Every structure is written in structure tokens, then in C-alpha cells.
Amino acid sequence: MDLSSINPILLLASLMVAATPILLAAIGELVVERAGVLNLGVEGMMITGAVCGFAFATITGSPWLGFVAAALGGAALSLLFGVLTQYLLTNQVATGLALTLFGLGLSALIGQGYIGIKAPAFPDIHVPLLGDIPVIGPIIFQHDPMVYIGLALVAGTYWFLHKTRGGLILRAVGENHDAAHALGYKVIKVRLLAIMFGGACAGLGGAYLSLVRVPQWTEGMTAGAGWIALAIVVFAGWKPWRLLLGAYLFGGVTVLQLNLQAAGVAVPVEYLSMSPYLATIVVLVIMSSGRAPGSLGRIFHASR
Amino acid sequence: MKRRNLLASGVAAAALATMGLPALAQDKTKVGFVYVGPVGDGGWTYEHDQARQAVEAEFGDAVETVFVESVPEGPDAERVMTQMALDGADLIFTTSFGYMDPTINVAAKFPDVKFEHATGYKQADNVSVYSARFYEGRAVQGHIAGQMTESNIVGYIASFPIPEVIRGINSAYLHAKAVNPDVEFKIVWAYTWFDPAKEAEAASVLIEQGADVILQHTDSTAPQAAAQAAGNVVTFGQASDMAEFGPFPRVSSIIDDWAPYYIARTQAVMDGTWTSTSTWDGIGAGMVGIGEISNAVPADVKASAEALRDSLADGSYHAFTGPLNKQDGSAWLAAGETASDYGDDSLAGMNFYLEGIEGDVPN
Numbered sequence: 001m002d003l004s005s006i007n008p009i010l011l012l013a014s015l016m017v018a019a020t021p022i023l024l025a026a027i028g029e030l031v032v033e034r035a036g037v038l039n040l041g042v043e044g045m046m047i048t049g050a051v052c053g054f055a056f057a058t059i060t061g062s063p064w065l066g067f068v069a070a071a072l073g074g075a076a077l078s079l080l081f082g083v084l085t086q087y088l089l090t091n092q093v094a095t096g097l098a099l100t101l102f103g104l105g106l107s108a109l110i111g112q113g114y115i116g117i118k119a120p121a122f123p124d125i126h127v128p129l130l131g132d133i134p135v136i137g138p139i140i141f142q143h144d145p146m147v148y149i150g151l152a153l154v155a156g157t158y159w160f161l162h163k164t165r166g167g168l169i170l171r172a173v174g175e176n177h178d179a180a181h182a183l184g185y186k187v188i189k190v191r192l193l194a195i196m197f198g199g200a201c202a203g204l205g206g207a208y209l210s211l212v213r214v215p216q217w218t219e220g221m222t223a224g225a226g227w228i229a230l231a232i233v234v235f236a237g238w239k240p241w242r243l244l245l246g247a248y249l250f251g252g253v254t255v256l257q258l259n260l261q262a263a264g265v266a267v268p269v270e271y272l273s274m275s276p277y278l279a280t281i282v283v284l285v286i287m288s289s290g291r292a293p294g295s296l297g298r299i300f301h302a303s304r
Numbered sequence: 305m306k307r308r309n310l311l312a313s314g315v316a317a318a319a320l321a322t323m324g325l326p327a328l329a330q331d332k333t334k335v336g337f338v339y340v341g342p343v344g345d346g347g348w349t350y351e352h353d354q355a356r357q358a359v360e361a362e363f364g365d366a367v368e369t370v371f372v373e374s375v376p377e378g379p380d381a382e383r384v385m386t387q388m389a390l391d392g393a394d395l396i397f398t399t400s401f402g403y404m405d406p407t408i409n410v411a412a413k414f415p416d417v418k419f420e421h422a423t424g425y426k427q428a429d430n431v432s433v434y435s436a437r438f439y440e441g442r443a444v445q446g447h448i449a450g451q452m453t454e455s456n457i458v459g460y461i462a463s464f465p466i467p468e469v470i471r472g473i474n475s476a477y478l479h480a481k482a483v484n485p486d487v488e489f490k491i492v493w494a495y496t497w498f499d500p501a502k503e504a505e506a507a508s509v510l511i512e513q514g515a516d517v518i519l520q521h522t523d524s525t526a527p528q529a530a531a532q533a534a535g536n537v538v539t540f541g542q543a544s545d546m547a548e549f550g551p552f553p554r555v556s557s558i559i560d561d562w563a564p565y566y567i568a569r570t571q572a573v574m575d576g577t578w579t580s581t582s583t584w585d586g587i588g589a590g591m592v593g594i595g596e597i598s599n600a601v602p603a604d605v606k607a608s609a610e611a612l613r614d615s616l617a618d619g620s621y622h623a624f625t626g627p628l629n630k631q632d633g634s635a636w637l638a639a640g641e642t643a644s645d646y647g648d649d650s651l652a653g654m655n656f657y658l659e660g661i662e663g664d665v666p667n
Contacts, residue, residue, distance in 0.1 A: 005514065006513065007513075010512045011512075014508060014509075014512075018505060021501070104374075108342060108344060111344065112344075115344050115346060116548040118532075118548075209500070209501055213501050213504060214500045214501060214524075214526045214529060215529060215533075216500075216525060216526070218342070218344060218346060218500050218525065218526070219341075219342030219343070220341065220345075221501070221524070222501075223498065223499035223500065223501065224499075225501065254502075254505065255505060255509065258492055258505055258509040259509050259512075261491070261492045261493060262459070262490045262491075262492050262509050262513045263490075263513065264490070264663045268664070268666060268667070269465075270666055270667070273493065
């Protein structure tokens with residue numbers, strides 16, 4: 001066992017990167033669920049975003065355009081879910097699961113010509129002054145821009161949900177869609193917008209994998225990240241800041257356990273492998289006082 | 305009378321139909337494939353699918369192939385196999401270690417369907433097992449890795465603690481140690497065959513901890529990309545050539561070539577000569593290929609690696625030749641003795657590290 005081979009600065013720095021794809025997908029799903037819609041298609045939207053982002057980034061040579069395309073791709077796929085569940089009143093659980101399967105297949109189809117191609121580089125930004133601070137600089141201020149966009153999205157979501165009138169309406173729709181409807185709010189419109197926001201965020205999370213984290217396109221590359229994002233939303237009690245904690249905890253313990261393995265720590269590998277899931281669940285359950293939005297997963301129709 | 309005629313002709317038609325169906329089915333031999341990853345993984349499953357296409361190319365209209373990709377190792381696999389058998393498959397290849405028990409279970413229910421299970425060890429009357437001696441390729445990798453490393457730390461991304469993977473670690477370590485006594489292996493168990501993000505993570509962690517050679521037993525090309533980003537890290541293609549990452553970081557590779565075996569077994573089913581067998585071929589038989597050793601490797605290392613490859617191929621050298629001790633120091637093979645395939649402490653059931661490797665094999 002040689003713990004000195006673990007560099008804590010690098011460890012904490014890679015924690016932020018490891019958590020970002022899940023964080024992005026989860027914050028989108030949080031907004032969707034706060035609007036009362038349960039979209040289990042996160043995995044499908046992520047992988048579609050991953051392939052759209054990768055394809056556009058390689059075609060245009062710009063990772064930024066790739067991320068824009070990923071957000072649009074994820075949102076377009078989620079719109080399919082939105083139309084099915086909001087207008088055609090299909091079951092949200094079944095539609096979401098179908099969306100995941102559809103997304104996996106669609107992405108494999110789109111990705112046919114992109115296997116084995118390299119993505120354009122997406123350089124880290126070195127934040128002036130702050131990035132030069134010893135220890136904290138390399139940990140927090142020397143990442144690629146998407147890490148900060150993820151953080152900004154969490155802050156923005158918190159601000160929107162709790163400090164704005166729009167957020168209040170969205171939460172009202174999620175808590176009791178009949179009451180919100182009676183007050184004259186456009187339940188379906190609000191929900192469609194939330195669903196598209198969720199799709200765009202999931203697409204960004206997927207593109208983060210294919211453009212930064214891995215970075216290349218392989219079929220099925222999200223490998224369950226979307227499901228983890230879904231779980232974190234629930235365990236975080238539908239609260240943005242806890243969601244941030246949950247995602248960082250999950251990313252952090254994932255990186256930590258690999259580091260411990262490589263350093264040869266005498267803990268059975270099985271325990272280390274399950275530790276990210278255990279640690280995240282335990283911490284968030286202990287903290288949790290969260291309550292699901294009242295209308296979560298229920299079908300709304302104005303005539304009922 | 306009329307009614308009786310109708311009945312009789314009905315019975316005759318039904319009899320014809322039931323007799324006719326198997327006759328029709330026999331025109332085409334249906335071959336099913338169960339894959340653990342997507343066909344586009346660029347590694348393990350990709351090569352199995354290449355071999356499936358080779359079967360189609362070889363027999364043309366005489367065969368029909370079907371495949372299901374990304375099948376989890378567990379009860380779901382059983383469902384997929386059962387469905388294939390019900391759909392009239394004559395021969396089913398199940399291409400991952402974790403399909404072993406599901407294959408045996410389903411095979412018991414369909415005695416007329418032939419099954420071929422990759423990398424396992426449980427046989428039945430209608431279940432053959434086949435595998436490749438990847439550890440021979442690992443020996444060549446270790447030989448190159450030991451000489452390419454400057455930090456003397458070789459990172460190894462392992463998948464699951466099964467004999468197949470442990471053999472690879474031992475073989476690579478043995479041959480790295482032979483050319484570089486100071487070499488040290490850092491092993492990370494990813495507990496997945498295919499998860500690009502996790503594989504990239506594992507590769508980055510190993511590189512951060514000083515490894516400048518990465519060996520992988522997982523199927524995606526993500527570790528190659530991570531090594532490329534790091535700049536000065538050597539990798540090897542796994543299962544597939546992964547040539548797009550050559551000549552550096554990817555300096556060589558182990559290539560699985562299943563096509564000759566799949567064609568031979570399909571032929572055997574068509575001829576009715578199929579019997580349950582256990583096949584374990586290596587470099588010599590062409591089931592394991594060593595990808596082009598790139599020019600990033602010094603010429604003398606390349607020459608000695610090719611000599612090692614050839615001696616493994618013609619059988620003049622065995623990758624596990626004594627004297628060798630187990631990790632705990634107890635003797636495994638006496639001087640000059642080579643490891644046996646089956647039996648106690650054999651290659652097929654290898655569950656221990658060799659002397660010098662640090663850490664424990666997970667249970």
C-alpha cells in the first residue's frame with residue numbers, strides 16, 4: 001500500500017470532471033420532475049446528445065458547436081417524449097423507457113460513420129489570477145468551460161425555481177396541475193418547456209462524455225450514466241444544491257476508489273467498486289427531507 | 305361425406321404443414337450470436353461481429369445470421385438465447401464468460417440446438433466451449449511493455465476477476481519482469497467489460513500515479529484516447545487492432561480472429577458432423593493475432609518481440625514455463641515444467657497471481 005502515490009490535488013480536480021456529465025443530466029431531470037413529469041429517457045437523451053455533439057464537433061471542428069448541437073439533439077428527442085405524454089397522454093414511465101431504447105438505437109445509427117474518429121480538442125481554461133492560487137487553483141480553476149457551465153446551471157436552476165415567478169409557476173404545475181390549471185396557467189406549455197430543458201441538459205451531459213471525458217464516439221458509451229442521474233435526483237430530494245453534492249460525491253468516490261485500487265490499498269476491490277453508490281445513497285438519504293412533487297408522473301388533461 | 309372429406313383434407317394439410325416447416329427451415333442454417341457489448345465497441349464484440357459477417361460471406365444464402373447486442377450477463381441473457389432458439393436458430397454463439405450458466409440452462413431446454421460458449425469451461429452434449437490463448441499475446445505485450453516503460457510502472461485495467469483476465473495479468477507481468485526486473489504493475493479492476501467513461505477514468509488514474517504503459521482488458525478504445533491526451537503513455541490494442549491510435553500511443557495489439565472457427569463450426573452443423581468440443585487455440589492456429597508492432601518501438605525490442613511471438617506460435621516456447629512461484633512464494637511450476645491446461649492449478653482455472661505482483665485477486 002502506497003498512499004503517497006495518490007496526488008490529492010489531481011484527485012480533487014478529476015472529481016469535478018468525473019461528476020460533470022451526471023450533474024448536467026441530473027439538473028435537467030430535476031427541473032422536469034419539479035414540473036411534475038417523470039422522464040425515464042435520460043439515458044437515451046444523453047447518448048443522443050453524445051452522438052450529435054460528437055458529429056457536429058468533428059464536422060465543424062468546433063467543440064462549442066458540438067455542445068450546441070448536443071443540446072438541440074437532446075431537446076428534440078425529449079420533445080418527442082413531450083408530445084407523446086402531454087398531448088397523446090401516454091404513460092410516462094413506459095414512454096420514458098421507450099425513449100431510452102429509441103435513443104440508444106438512434107445514436108448507434110447516427111454514429112455509424114464516427115467510430116474511431118478523434119474529437120477536436122476542448123482545452124481547459126486557466127482562470128486568470130484564481131488559477132494561479134496554489135492548491136485551490138489546480139483543483140477548481142483549471143478546468144474546461146463545461147465544468148463551470150454545469151455549476152452555473154445548478155445555481156441558475158436554484159435561482160429560477162426559488163426566486164422567480166416563472167419558477168413558482170413551474171413548481172405549482174408540478175405540485176398540483178389541476179390547481180395550476182384552474183389559476184389559468186398553461187400546464188402543458190410549462191411542462192413541454194421543462195421537458196425540453198431536461199433534454200438539452202441531458203444532451204450536454206452526453207456530449208461532455210463524447211467530447212471531453214472519453215473523448216470519442218462509441219456505441220452505448222453512456223453505459224448507465226443516465227440512470228445514475230435519475231437516481232441522484234430522487235436521493236437529492238429534488239433540491240439543486242443537494243444534487244450538486246450528490247453528483248460530486250458520486251464522481252469523487254468513483255475516482256477515489258480507482259486511486260485506492262491503483263495504490264494497492266488492502267480493501268477488497270468489491271467494496272471499493274460499490275462504494276460510490278453506497279456513499280452517495282447513504283449521505284443523501286441521511287440528509288434527505290425531500291418530498292416528491294405532488295403531480296409527479298400523473299397524466300394531465302384539462303377536462304378531468 | 306362432404307364434411308368428412310373436409311376434415312380429412314384439413315388433417316392432411318396440417319400434416320403437410322408440420323412436415324413442411326422443418327424441411328423449409330433446413331434450407332437455411334440459422335446462426336445466432338449473443339454479444340455482451342455493442343457491435344461498434346471497436347474491440348471484443350466488434351471482432352465477433354466481423355466473424356459473423358465472415359460466416360455470411362462464406363456461405364451466402366445458405367445461412368441466416370441473427371445477433372443481439374449489449375445483452376447483460378445474467379437472466380436477460382437466458383431470455384435472449386431462449387428467444388433465438390424458439391425462432392429456429394440451429395447454432396448459437398454466446399460470446400462472453402458471464403453467459404456460461406445461462407447457456408448451459410437454455411441448452412438443456414433445447415437439445416436439438418447447438419450452442420457454442422466463448423471463454424467458459426462448462427460443456428454439455430450440445431454445448432461446446434471455445435477460447436483463445438490470449439495470454440500468449442499478453443506475453444508479447446509484457447515483453448514490449450517492460451522495455452518501453454521509463455517509470456517502471458505499468459498500469460493494467462482489468463475487467464472481472466476471472467481466469468481469463470488473471471492469466472493475462474500473470475503472463476504480461478512475467479514477460480515484463482523478464483526484461484525489466486524493476487517493473488511494477490498497478491492493477492485497477494473496472495468491474496465492467498465496456499464503460500468508456502470508467503475506462504478513461506481508470507486510465508487517467510493510472511497515468512496520474514506514474515504509469516507510462518497502459519494495458520487494458522476492457523473493450524473500448526477510451527484508455528487509448530486517455531493515453532493519447534497524456535502524450536507520453538504507451539498502449540496496446542485490445543481484442544481489435546485499434547490501429548487508429550497507432551503508431552503511438554498504440555504500439556501493438558492483440559487481435560481476436562474468430563472467423564475461421566465460426567465458419568468451421570457452422571459448416572459442421574450444416575454437414576451434421578457437429579459434436580461438443582473444447583477448443584483453445586493461440587497464436588499458432590491464428591485465433592490470436594499480434595497487431596503490427598509500430599516504429600515507436602525500438603528495432604531491437606521489436607525484433608525480440610517478434611521472435612517471442614514466433615516461438616509461441618510454433619510451440620517451442622510456452623508462456624508459463626517454470627520455475628515459477630505463486631504470489632505467496634509457494635512453488636507452482638518446477639524448472640522447465642510448463643503449465644497444464646486443465647486440472648489443479650491449471651491455466652483454465654487460474655485464480656492466483658504470480659510472485660512479485662502486488663495486491664490480492666478479488667474473489
